[in-house]
Amino acid sequence: MQDALASAGYPERILVACSGGPDSLALASVVSYFARRGHVHGHPVSAAAVVVDHQLQEGSGEVAAHTAAILEELGLSPVQVRTIEVASTGFGPEAAARDARHAALDAAAEDLGCQFILLGHTLDDQAEQVLLGLARGSGTRSLAGMRAARGKLLRPFLGLRRTETLEICEVEELEAWHDPSNADPAFARSRTRVEVMPVLEDKLGPGVAESLARTAAILQQDADFLEELATKSYAGMVNRTDDGVWLPEGALRELAPALRFRVIAKAAADVGGQQPGYGRLHAAEALLRRQGSAGPVQLPGNVSVYRLSLSELERDAAAGPREGGGCGKLVFRHHTSPQH
Structure with a gap:
């Protein structure tokens, strides 16, 4: 006590x-x-x-x-x-x-x-x-x-x-x-x-x-360390819009998987969603391996995740992949009612 x-x-x-x-x-x-x-x-x-x-x-x-x-x-x-x-x-x-x-x-x-x-x-x-x-x-x-x-x-x-x-x-x-x-x-x-x-x-x-x-x-210490790294990574790559946030695909791909999933979960929470389960997180992360526009993937709390191609101007401004990766972004938007 x-x-x-x-x-x-x-x-x-x-x-x-x-x-x-x-x-x-x-x-x-x-x-x-x-x-x-x-x-x-x-x-x-x-x-x-x-x-x-x-x-x-x-x-x-x-x-x-x-x-x-x-x-x-x-x-x-x-x-x-x-x-x-x-x-x-x-x-x-x-x-x-x-x-x-x-x-x-x-x-x-x-x-x-x-x-x-x-x-x-x-x-x-x-x-x-x-x-x-x-x-x-x-x-x-x-x-x-x-x-x-x-x-x-x-x-x-x-x-x-x-x-x-x-x-x-x-x-x-x-x-x-x-x-x-x-x-x-x-x-x-x-x-x-x-x-x-x-x-x-x-x-x-x-x-x-x-x-x-x-x-x-023991796991609390590990979780705290990963959470600190994920928070810093997310803060360094998040882009805000009037109706949500987006993350550059290249920067996400460079993260270790343990951090990548946490950063995606942070984006969902940032727009008003709830903590996604592993299956939903995996589905959202899989959008990084798609070509062109893809999605949406629905996450708990009425959040939709899309992959959109970056424009030339956005490619210059965003943290893209160093070599050979796709030039896209994951967009997170919150909806007042579930999407079907």
């Missing part, structure tokens, strides 16, 4: 996100200890808390109210309950709930003047995240898992096992709520937690969760 706050520059005001489950309740208990002392290593600190009611289960309002009462007893102040509507986003119920929850947490932090939001994810959550990424064939960024610090989000318990948070609740005599959806086989994460991880531990021996979490830590 102290390391997490130190890495954030010792914020004076923090917000604990608590569902009432053992992980976040244990986190709230630890945070309340420092809040009662009023400082961490001599740096002043106070803590508020928020409970997000997703309204996805019967009785969720009562669970939220009960959790809020526990948080008030711990001394966190103020404690808010935020009731949200989880709208379908087309990316599954878990993603929709996460997006709605994070929006509520951001709003609560703003209202309560908190610089950082603390989440109760554990090492077990990290291991499950990496395993799900492997099963889905995701890239480096996904396999890097959750970060201990990302923006205003802090996860101080990423080094703790779930059994340890249960022990904290037991020692502090806290009545934790156990979310029934965590054992619901309808959700991939629940199946991973209840069915897959125990089998791996049984067949491969103890330490699987720690190994998966260590893999995430």
Whole structure:
């Protein structure tokens, strides 16, 4: 906990996100200890808390109210309950709930003047995240898992096992709520937690969760390095127009494939798209091997990618291939509605 706050520059005001489950309740208990002392290593600190009611289960309002009462007893102040509507986003119920929850947490932090939001994810959550990424064939960024610090989000318990948070609740005599959806086989994460991880531990021996979490830590460094290179590459080649952006084919071809795919993804995000999967990215990248105008390739978030031939004037101005390559550009445009 102290390391997490130190890495954030010792914020004076923090917000604990608590569902009432053992992980976040244990986190709230630890945070309340420092809040009662009023400082961490001599740096002043106070803590508020928020409970997000997703309204996805019967009785969720009562669970939220009960959790809020526990948080008030711990001394966190103020404690808010935020009731949200989880709208379908087309990316599954878990993603929709996460997006709605994070929006509520951001709003609560703003209202309560908190610089950082603390989440109760554990090492077990990290291991499950990496395993799900492997099963889905995701890239480096996904396999890097959750970060201990990302923006205003802090996860101080990423080094703790779930059994340890249960022990904290037991020692502090806290009545934790156990979310029934965590054992619901309808959700991939629940199946991973209840069915897959125990089998791996049984067949491969103890330490699987720690190994998966260590893999995430290693890949985070690799992902950060590639992200930095891709950001610099994109900034050096992007051309903006009134209705989108375009990238010179020659400059893209000179990039290593790992960077080329990331630069294409950045262009899609730049015009308002969502992170493309590998298949869509590969289809967009394949336009570089076409002759003349080609496309469009549709990317998530209503983004279309085209290959267009460069005019003579554009060939002189753009960073083209050094020898023998085509003279074209990839154009990225966002549409208000899906293109057919």
